[in-house]
Amino acid sequence: GGFCDGRGLVAALAWGAQGIAMGTRFLLTQESTVPDNVKQRYLAAGLTDTVRTLAVDGHPQRVIRTEVIDELEQASIVTRLPKAAANALRFRRLTGTSVRDLLTEGLAMKRHQDLTWAQLAMAANAPMLTKAAMVDGHPEVGILPTGQVVGEIDSLPTVAEVIASVVDEARVTLARLGASPAAP
Template identity: 45%
Template sequence: MKTALTELVGVRHPIVQTGMGWVAGPRLVSATANAGALGILASATMTVDELRAAVREVRSRTDAPFGVNLRADAGDARARVRVIVEEGVRVASFALAPSRELIAELKDAGVVVIPSVGARRHAEKVAAWGADAVLVQGGEGGGHTGEVATSVLLPQVVDAVGIPVVAAGGFHDGRGLVAALSYGAAGIAMGTRFLLTSDSTVPDAVKATYLAATVNDVLVTTAVDGLPHRMLRTEMVAALEEAGRVRALAQAVRRAAGFRRLSGTSWPAMIRDGLAMRHGDRHGGRPGKPGGNGHGKGGGKRHGKGGRKGPGKGLSWSQVLLAANTPMLLRAAMVEGRTDLGVMASGQVAGVIDDLPSCEELVTRIMSEAAHVLRTLPPV
């Protein structure tokens, strides 16, 4: 199946595996690429050196095109861009809207730029700045998300921009691919569906928790970092929602210290990142891809009442630290298997997924289902 997406990035099938932090590593990305879809390596939970090593590992496993997901507001974003350019990565995707200058720098080096957005105005902005395509996620998607359903948001964006649009949020099979194409999309992107494959490195016990979930077990909460965050309903989420302000701050400091040690990020940089997240949310400036790196679309309500002595209007220090250390909560589950201590970002499709195919099996099945649906549609 050829679409504007397959032509743009050079893959066989119009399917994208999103850049999920702690999940989208070299094994999953290379398995996706070998299956003919576009795998996206999550970089926000890696150091720059780890990113370069991960890119080279993917290269050793596949000759197919793949991409790297970046946080445009990260202090070392340009260093990560240099890795992408120097290592010949085909696609750069973004969890936060990249600047016009960053888009130009990547395009000048021949890199395809695909920002992720959660609103039409964000799509219009990055398209005007030169983005090659845009990934748009509706509220069904996992991680940080908005309130508008994909079926409403997708056609809005398709009508608003003249570049290929990739649809995300609620997709898991061939029927969804055909539906997205009918809206004018050039392909679909999936996170939770690729997380729940045999090629995913997520611990088996965590995968079992996802498979046991129903649609009603996937909720949106602001208790984790103050932004609307779609995830599985767990005791940990309930505890965060019930925690008082002092307890929330203590937990945030502890997890932030852990993330600082793992990532090599300084305390000032973490505070800066947390403030950037919250600032972008208040000003509608953070279209992004949820789930992957603990960062995603803005538009959410502020969590709690904040504090007049906090770092900014309406903000508390616990909110800022929680925003900065959300990756640690994701790591506890996705790497360590601690569903009691971590959070599990999830799209609503978790409630209808009941198996763990390989990436090859999944992509082949989706394309076969799509072909069947197209053949059996009633004539016009």
């Protein structure tokens, strides 16, 4: 992650990558189904407005710093567990998954991913908090997953414009470096 333009593509190729992922860049396009108010929150984010946190579900992830994230970061495991349990029940209702299936999946996750009981209890947080912001359009009660490049992005082009821009910039960068512009 952390890529949003042709310069990043060229840098990754120079390190031996076969391609790059640009999740945040494509999230911020006209075709993206993310609600417009959420896109505007991303566009307003600066380079220092993200945080890498374990507080959502026990796994490291980068998000835009919000009040929800600050509260999760400051909360003790005792105060996180009831919220995580409530999110697990909401997740169950949303997906139609039985309690037995949730428990079976949870135990498998604990075994295979070496999770603590606290991490396992928090695992339902990520999908529910992500859905609240990214699908339901309520970033004030959800989380905004992002790449480090969010502060570099200030527009909502079409997907075709993003691709054309990345290719054009990669060609210019390669030419400037003395490489073949046909490489990407």
